Amino acid sequence: MSLVIIGTFNFDTIETPRARREMIVGGSGTYCCLAASFFTNPKIVGVVGEDFPEDTIELFKKKGIDVQGLEIRSGKTFHWEGRYGDDPNKRTTIKTEVNVLKDYRPQLPVEYKTSDIVFLANIDPELQDDILAQVQKPELIAMDSMNFWIKSKASSIFKVLEKVDVFFANDEEVIMLAEEANIVKAGKKILERGPSLIIIKKGEHGALLLGKEFTFGVLAYLCEEVIDPTGAGDSFAGGFLGYLDRVKSFKEEEFRKAAVYGSVLASFAIEDFGIDRFKSLSYSEIEKRFIEFKKMVSFL
Amino acid sequence: MSLVIIGTFNFDTIETPRARREMIVGGSGTYCCLAASFFTNPKIVGVVGEDFPEDTIELFKKKGIDVQGLEIRSGKTFHWEGRYGDDPNKRTTIKTEVNVLKDYRPQLPVEYKTSDIVFLANIDPELQDDILAQVQKPELIAMDSMNFWIKSKASSIFKVLEKVDVFFANDEEVIMLAEEANIVKAGKKILERGPSLIIIKKGEHGALLLGKEFTFGVLAYLCEEVIDPTGAGDSFAGGFLGYLDRVKSFKEEEFRKAAVYGSVLASFAIEDFGIDRFKSLSYSEIEKRFIEFKKMVSFL
Numbered sequence: 001m002s003l004v005i006i007g008t009f010n011f012d013t014i015e016t017p018r019a020r021r022e023m024i025v026g027g028s029g030t031y032c033c034l035a036a037s038f039f040t041n042p043k044i045v046g047v048v049g050e051d052f053p054e055d056t057i058e059l060f061k062k063k064g065i066d067v068q069g070l071e072i073r074s075g076k077t078f079h080w081e082g083r084y085g086d087d088p089n090k091r092t093t094i095k096t097e098v099n100v101l102k103d104y105r106p107q108l109p110v111e112y113k114t115s116d117i118v119f120l121a122n123i124d125p126e127l128q129d130d131i132l133a134q135v136q137k138p139e140l141i142a143m144d145s146m147n148f149w150i151k152s153k154a155s156s157i158f159k160v161l162e163k164v165d166v167f168f169a170n171d172e173e174v175i176m177l178a179e180e181a182n183i184v185k186a187g188k189k190i191l192e193r194g195p196s197l198i199i200i201k202k203g204e205h206g207a208l209l210l211g212k213e214f215t216f217g218v219l220a221y222l223c224e225e226v227i228d229p230t231g232a233g234d235s236f237a238g239g240f241l242g243y244l245d246r247v248k249s250f251k252e253e254e255f256r257k258a259a260v261y262g263s264v265l266a267s268f269a270i271e272d273f274g275i276d277r278f279k280s281l282s283y284s285e286i287e288k289r290f291i292e293f294k295k296m297v298s299f300l
Numbered sequence: 301m302s303l304v305i306i307g308t309f310n311f312d313t314i315e316t317p318r319a320r321r322e323m324i325v326g327g328s329g330t331y332c333c334l335a336a337s338f339f340t341n342p343k344i345v346g347v348v349g350e351d352f353p354e355d356t357i358e359l360f361k362k363k364g365i366d367v368q369g370l371e372i373r374s375g376k377t378f379h380w381e382g383r384y385g386d387d388p389n390k391r392t393t394i395k396t397e398v399n400v401l402k403d404y405r406p407q408l409p410v411e412y413k414t415s416d417i418v419f420l421a422n423i424d425p426e427l428q429d430d431i432l433a434q435v436q437k438p439e440l441i442a443m444d445s446m447n448f449w450i451k452s453k454a455s456s457i458f459k460v461l462e463k464v465d466v467f468f469a470n471d472e473e474v475i476m477l478a479e480e481a482n483i484v485k486a487g488k489k490i491l492e493r494g495p496s497l498i499i500i501k502k503g504e505h506g507a508l509l510l511g512k513e514f515t516f517g518v519l520a521y522l523c524e525e526v527i528d529p530t531g532a533g534d535s536f537a538g539g540f541l542g543y544l545d546r547v548k549s550f551k552e553e554e555f556r557k558a559a560v561y562g563s564v565l566a567s568f569a570i571e572d573f574g575i576d577r578f579k580s581l582s583y584s585e586i587e588k589r590f591i592e593f594k595k596m597v598s599f600l
Binding site for chain 1: 482485515516517559600
C-alpha cells in the first residue's frame with residue numbers, strides 16, 4: 001500500500017520547565033512521517049523555506065520517506081514558539097511566524113494521487129478539503145486538527161469530516177467540537193458526522209478509540225521524565241497509520257494493534273527534544289516496548 | 301479468609317450540575333463494604349448516630365456484611381456536604397458536621413482482630429495507626445487517605461505507610477504526598493516508604509498499579525453519564541479487596557484481576573446517587589462488565 005502525509009515541516013522553539021531549544025526541526029508532518037517510516041515508506045506533502053536544514057531532508061530520504069511532495073520555496077520556514085508548564089499536556093503558543101506557509105496551497109505530485117491512505121495532519125481545514133479534491137478514492141482518509149481551527153473554522157472541519165474515516169483529536173478538542181462535556185457522548189456526536197472511528201488522544205492517560213463497531217483503550221507508556229511533549233500526537237498518528245499501511249488491512253484487530261504502535265511511537269517522541277529520539281530509535285526497541293504495553297494491561 | 305473495613309458511615313448531601321440529594325447514606329466504609337460484599341462477607345468498623353437508617357443496617361446484613369463493629373452512639377451521624385462541577389473528578393466540600401465522629405476511637409471486636417485483610421479507609425491517620433495496634437499480623441494491610449490529612453498530618457500518614465502493603469490514592473494525592481510532579485517518580489518515592497503496591501486512582505482515566513515487581517494499568521469504564529461520582533474510589537477498594545479475600549491469594553495475577561474488579565465496581569457506583577446502584581446490582585452484571593473491560597484493552 002502507500003501512505004501520503006500532508007502536514008507542516010517547520011522550526012519549533014520550545015521551552016519546558018527545565019530547558020529551552022531554539023529553532024529545532026518539528027512540525028506535524030515531520031513527526032508523523034518519521035514515526036511512520038519505521039513501518040512503511042511514507043510520501044510527504046508540505047512546504048519549507050530555503051533555511052530548512054538539508055540534513056533533515058537527507059534524514060527523511062535515509063528513512064525511506066518520499067520527499068517529492070516537499071516544496072522548497074524562497075523565504076523562511078514556518079516557525080512556532082511554545083512553552084510547557086509542569087503539566088506536559090498544557091502548552092501556550094508564544095509566537096507563530098507563518099512565513100512560506102502563507103498562501104500555500106498543497107499540490108500533490110501525480111504519483112501521490114492514487115495513495116491508499118491519506119493523512120491530513122493539522123493544517124487549515126480548507127487546505128485539507130483541497131487535498132481531498134486531488135486524491136483518487138483512497139481506501140482510508142484520516143485527519144487531525146487543533147483548537148485554533150475548531151474555534152475559527154468549525155464548519156469547514158465538519159465539511160472535511162464527512163469525507164474522513166478516522167479523526168484524531170485530543171479530549172479537549174473533541175469536547176469543543178461536539179459542544180458536549182462528556183467525552184463518550186461527544187465522540188458519538190462526531191461519529192454521526194462522517195468518520196467511522198475517532199481516536200481521542202489523552203496525553204499521559206493514553207488514547208481511546210471510539211468506533212461505530214468497537215471501543216478500545218490504550219495506555220500511555222509510564223514515562224518518568226517527559227523531555228519534550230511536542231509531536232506526541234503526530235507521532236501517534238504516524239505509528240498508527242504506518243502500521244496499517246504495512247499490514248494492508250483495516251480490520252478491527254489491526255486498528256487495535258495500530259493504536260498500540262501509535263502509543264509506542266508517541267512514548268519515544270517525548271524522550272528527547274524535537275525529533276532527536278527518532279534518529280537513534282531502532283525497530284527492535286519499538287517491538288520491545290509493544291510487548292511491555294501488552295504486559296501492562298494483561299489480566300486473566 | 302476475612303476482610304475488615306474501617307471507615308466512615310454517614311450522610312452525604314450532594315450537588316451535581318443536574319441534581320441535588322440531601323442526607324443520603326454514604327461514607328468510605330459504606331461504599332467499600334457494599335462493593336466488597338459481592339465477593340466476600342466483610343466485617344465493618346465505624347460509628348453512626350441514632351439517626352442512621354435502620355434500613356441501611358438491614359441492607360448490610362442482607363448482603364452478608366458483619367455489622368458487629370458498627371457502633372451506634374447517641375447523637376447525630378457524621379454529615380458531609382459537597383458539590384461537583386462539570387468535571388466529575390473535581391469536588392468542593394461545602395460543609396462537614398463531625399457529630400458522633402468527634403473523639404471516636406475505633407475498637408475492634410475480638411473476632412475481628414485476626415482478620416487476614418485489613419482496610420483502613422479514609423479516616424484520621426492517627427486512628428488508622430490505632431487500629432493497626434489492635435490487629436494480629438494480617439496478611440495484607442491496605443490504606444486510603446485524602447488531601448485533608450496529607451496537608452495536615454503527612455508525617456502520621458508516613459508512619460502508617462511503613463506498616464502498610466497497599467496504598468490507595470488519587471493522582472493528586474500521590475503527587476502532594478511525595479512532593480514530586482511526575483506521577484511515576486512520585487509513586488516510586490512512596491514505595492520506598494513501606495508499601496509494596498500503590499494504586500493510583502485517576503477517575504475517568506482509570507487506575508495505575510505501581511508495584512515493586514510490576515506495573516499494571518486499568519481503564520475506567522466508558523460512562524456516558526456520571527450521575528454521582530461520590531464513592532467511586534471506595535467502591536474500587538471494596539471490589540479490589542473483596543476479590544482478593546475471595547481468591548485467598550496475593551499473586552501478581554490476582555492483583556491485576558482485583559484491580560479490574562475494582563474498576564468495575566467503581567463504574568457501577570457512579571451510575572446512580574449514593575449507594576442506590578448497589579441495591580439493584582447483581583453479580584452477573586459485574587461479570588459481564590469484567591468481560592467488557594477485557595475486550596476494551598485486548599489486542600494481538
